[in-house]
Structures are given as structure tokens and as C-alpha cells.
Amino acid sequence: MLLRYAALFVDAEALRGSIAETPVIIDGEFGEQLIEQRLLLVGGADLTMQVTVRGTLRTLLRSGVSTDEISLSRSALIAQGIRHLAALGIPMPAGLPEVQDLGGREILFWERRVDGVRVPGDGLRVVLAASGELVGIAQPAPAPLAPAPAEGARATRAAALMAAALRLPEGGNLDGTAELAWVAAGRAGGDEVAETVRRLAWVVGCELAAGQSCAIRLDAASLDLLGWDWTP
Amino acid sequence: MITALLAASIVVAPLVTPAAERGSVGAVFANQTAFSARCLGFNTTAPTTLAALAERSLTALGWGVTGALGPSFTQRSVLQALSTAGAAYIYSHGDHYWDAAEGERSSGFRADSGLCVDAARVVASEIAAARSGLPPATLVIISTCHNGERRSKVPAAFGIEKRKVGPGEAGPRSFYIGYVDIAWQGGILVFERAFWRAVRSGLSLGAAYDRALLSGFSPAMLTPNWWGSYDALATPPRALPRLAPGQRYV
Numbered sequence: 001m002l003l004r005y006a007a008l009f010v011d012a013e014a015l016r017g018s019i020a021e022t023p024v025i026i027d028g029e030f031g032e033q034l035i036e037q038r039l040l041l042v043g044g045a046d047l048t049m050q051v052t053v054r055g056t057l058r059t060l061l062r063s064g065v066s067t068d069e070i071s072l073s074r075s076a077l078i079a080q081g082i083r084h085l086a087a088l089g090i091p092m093p094a095g096l097p098e099v100q101d102l103g104g105r106e107i108l109f110w111e112r113r114v115d116g117v118r119v120p121g122d123g124l125r126v127v128l129a130a131s132g133e134l135v136g137i138a139q140p141a142p143a144p145l146a147p148a149p150a151e152g153a154r155a156t157r158a159a160a161l162m163a164a165a166l167r168l169p170e171g172g173n174l175d176g177t178a179e180l181a182w183v184a185a186g187r188a189g190g191d192e193v194a195e196t197v198r199r200l201a202w203v204v205g206c207e208l209a210a211g212q213s214c215a216i217r218l219d220a221a222s223l224d225l226l227g228w229d230w231t232p
Numbered sequence: 233m234i235t236a237l238l239a240a241s242i243v244v245a246p247l248v249t250p251a252a253e254r255g256s257v258g259a260v261f262a263n264q265t266a267f268s269a270r271c272l273g274f275n276t277t278a279p280t281t282l283a284a285l286a287e288r289s290l291t292a293l294g295w296g297v298t299g300a301l302g303p304s305f306t307q308r309s310v311l312q313a314l315s316t317a318g319a320a321y322i323y324s325h326g327d328h329y330w331d332a333a334e335g336e337r338s339s340g341f342r343a344d345s346g347l348c349v350d351a352a353r354v355v356a357s358e359i360a361a362a363r364s365g366l367p368p369a370t371l372v373i374i375s376t377c378h379n380g381e382r383r384s385k386v387p388a389a390f391g392i393e394k395r396k397v398g399p400g401e402a403g404p405r406s407f408y409i410g411y412v413d414i415a416w417q418g419g420i421l422v423f424e425r426a427f428w429r430a431v432r433s434g435l436s437l438g439a440a441y442d443r444a445l446l447s448g449f450s451p452a453m454l455t456p457n458w459w460g461s462y463d464a465l466a467t468p469p470r471a472l473p474r475l476a477p478g479q480r481y482v
Binding site for chain 1: 271272274277375447
């Protein structure tokens with residue numbers, strides 16, 4: 001399988017004489033077993049793949065892809081990304097991806113949504129060089145979600161803002177934003193994720209006394225504190 | 233090893249490293265006080281986790297590690313450590329601060345010093361002065377807001393030019409990572425965990441950066457950036473002598 005993928009992106013010259021390392025079993029997210037294999041290419045680059053035991057590609061990473069900054073337009077990058085997905089046999093998700101330059105690499109990110117609500121960080125991502133060449137793909141196992149509270153049991157936005165205001169540290173302010181999202185609870189109600197199962201939550205934007213941005217995560221039904229995010 | 237780093241908010245000795253070890257010591261400093269529940273108003277484990285990750289990874293790669301987590305991360309202790317370090321990991325507030333000595337805006341980060349706010353700033357010109365005569369650092373991660381921006385002067389203070397030398401191209405054995413604009417904590421944890429894991433697996437620093445881009449952070453919440461050589465490795469270089477004033481590594 002690795003050679004099949006390699007043949008899509010690597011020229012025959014580099015492929016000839018390449019060495020495939022013995023596959024190893026690793027633990028993926030959410031207890032999923034993955035098979036990881038690396039192909040060492042002539043010239044020093046390599047290609048690493050992680051697949052599930054059923055053969056679903058989870059990640060593919062090519063090292064040694066040029067960092068030249070010849071930028072394509074956003075639409076050309078999306079077209080290139082879709083072409084790479086098609087070549088790998090990965091179904092294209094609905095909608096257009098977010099496209100963002102991260103240090104000279106272009107990320108195409110189709111963030112997962114469930115009933116229109118974001119699952120932050122979860123979803124298909126394609127990393128391209130600025131030229132559109134493929135650097136990597138991640139198609140992670142979807143994060144498990146707790147059952148959503150029934151529509152009637154869900155706290156309103158206004159109630160979430162009020163509950164968040166009561167949680168604010170001294171000198172902090174709400175910034176007026178509040179959106180539903182599927183988030184994982186933080187350790188001891190803090191900032192480090194402690195659970196794998198995500199819960200529907202109100203994410204309320206705020207500002208700390210020192211001027212840093214923050215976000216308070218409250219259970220969408222009970223408005224119990226799930227955790228925080230913030231900027232150092 | 234990390235237990236030593238975390239114990240009693242240490243200043244790790246010796247801050248004057250023997251000549252033979254110059255360039256093979258990594259400095260790990262994390263601001264804990266400003267990010268404690270007392271100062272933020274909620275629980276955070278991020279400084280401890282991130283410092284432990286950096287310390288464990290650098291140790292596994294063959295670096296000796298010095299540093300501080302908490303109040304003993306002062307302007308003085310960090311500049312002393314950086315004056316000999318070949319690798320550095322800094323976790324704190326970061327911005328483009330006014331540099332009174334230079335009479336212009338510079339870039340840098342805040343020390344811990346046991347203060348919630350207004351701890352001493354450590355700016356690029358001070359780092360550059362402390363590192364005068366040293367070869368460029370091998371690996372620098374400034375885990376703060378703003379120090380991945382093109383206007384940041386911190387890379388140059390570590391001797392790292394703000395350009396990307398691609399795979400297969402000859403370039404310095406250096407790699408710098410910083411974040412553009414504000415960086416959200418949740419994203420930093422995910423990105424850095426993936427980066428260090430990839431580095432420890434033997435990938436070059438550029439490939440490890442690419443691998444970390446595939447991890448599950450929200451790109452809207454974190455904008456990492458890098459400069460240096462894609463092919464650079466994270467292992468310590470052969471010890472290089474400190475140069476006399478006027479001499480320079482080229």
C-alpha cells in the first residue's frame with residue numbers, strides 16, 4: 001500500500017532503490033490501532049504512512065518537500081488539494097476548506113461539523129507546499145461525542161453569557177461572543193484536555209485582567225464549567 | 233530528569249557550563265507564576281506540561297538541560313543560561329516591547345520572577361549581548377505570542393537568519409519556531425506534543441514541523457512559523473569554541 005501511495009507522489013528515480021522499513025503497530029487516537037510504515041527514498045527524503053488495520057489511511061507525510069515560496073491562489077490550492085485527495089481515494093468532504101498559511105505551508109482544513117456545530121481541530125487536513133505539492137494528509141479517527149442534550153434542555157446563549165460572567169476571574173470581561181462547539185473537558189476544569197469524549201458546550205469569549213484573550217467552556221445543558229482556553 | 237527541573241522551581245546549575253559542554257546544553261524556561269490559578273483565576277497545567285515535554289525531548293536527543301520553571305526564571309537566570317546554550321525552549325508572554333537601551337521596539341518575552349504581571353522583559357538585544365561570540369543556536373522554540381512574526385528580533389539574537397533553507401539545500405544547522413499573532417494554549421499543547429514526538433522519532437526539524445502541522449490543532453487558533461534549515465537535526469553539535477570579540481562564525 002505504501003508503495004502505491006509513494007508512486008503517486010515520488011518519481012520513479014527516487015522510488016528505485018528506496019527501502020521500506022518493517023511496519024510497526026502503534027496506538028492511534030481513541031484506542032485505535034494503527035500500522036505505521038516508513039519508506040526511505042533515494043536522496044534522503046522519506047514517506048511515512050499510518051493506516052488502520054482495515055486499511056483506512058490516517059496520515060501520510062512526505063519529508064523533503066520544497067519550501068520555495070511560489071504561492072498559488074487560494075482556489076488553485078483547493079483544486080490541488082482535491083486532486084491529491086482523489087488520487088489517494090479519499091472522499092472529498094462537503095464544503096470548502098479553510099485555507100491558511102502556516103510558516104510557508106498551506107493547510108486545507110475541512111473542520112468536522114455535527115448538526116452544524118464545530119468539532120474544533122477535528123477533521124480532514126491536507127498540508128501543501130506553497131506550490132501545491134503534497135506534504136501530508138491527516139484523516140484522524142473522529143473524536144467520540146457524548147449524546148447531545150435535547151433541544152429543550154439546552155441552555156440559551158443569554159444564560160451561557162450570564163453563567164460565564166460569574167466564572168470570570170477578577171478584572172476579566174466577556175467579549176460578547178458565544179458559540180456552541182463540541183469540546184473535551186479540561187483537567188480539573190482547567191486548560192489541558194483530560195477526556196477523549198467531547199461534549200456539546202457553550203464557548204464564551206473573554207479577556208483576562210492582563211489583557212489576554214480567553215474562552216470559558218460551559219456544558220451546553222447544565223452550564224457546568226468544562227474548561228478554559230487562553231493566550232499566554 | 234524532569235522531576236529535578238520541576239522541583240522547587242529551581243535554577244538549574246551550573247549556569248557557567250564547562251567549555252567542553254558549550255553548545256551542547258539546552259535551556260528550558262517556563263513562566264508558571266503569571267499562568268497560575270492565583271494570577272489567571274483558573275487551573276492551568278500547561279507550563280509544567282510544556283516544560284516537561286521540552287526537557288524530556290532535549291534530554292532524549294543528547295542535550296544536557298538547564299533551566300527553571302517558576303519564580304527562579306528571572307531575567308538574570310535566563311540570560312545566564314542562554315549565554316552558553318545551544319538549544320532553548322522558552323514558554324511565557326511574548327511581544328514586541330520597547331527596548332530602552334536601543335531606543336526602539338524590540339522583541340522578547342517576560343521572565344517569571346514570581347509576579348502575576350509586569351515581570352521583567354527579556355529583549356532580543358539582551359539575548360544577543362549574552363550570546364556574543366557563540367555560534368548560532370541549533371534549536372530555539374519561543375513558545376509565546378508574536379515571536380514567530382517577521383518583525384521579531386529574537387531569531388537574530390540566537391544567530392538565526394529569518395529565511396527558510398529548504399530540503400537538500402546547504403544552510404546553517406539551526407531551526408527556530410515561534411508563533412504569529414496570538415497563540416491559543418490549546419493549540420500550543422497539541423502542536424508542540426506532535427512536534428517533539430516527531431523530533432524524537434528521528435525526523436529532521438523541518439519534517440517534524442510538517443508532521444506537527446498534521447496534528448489536531450485548529451489553524452485559526454495557532455499560526456506557527458519557522459526559520460532555519462529544513463534538514464537541521466535536533467541533536468547537539470560538536471562543541472565549538474567561543475570566539476573572541478570581533479571574530480564571528482560564518
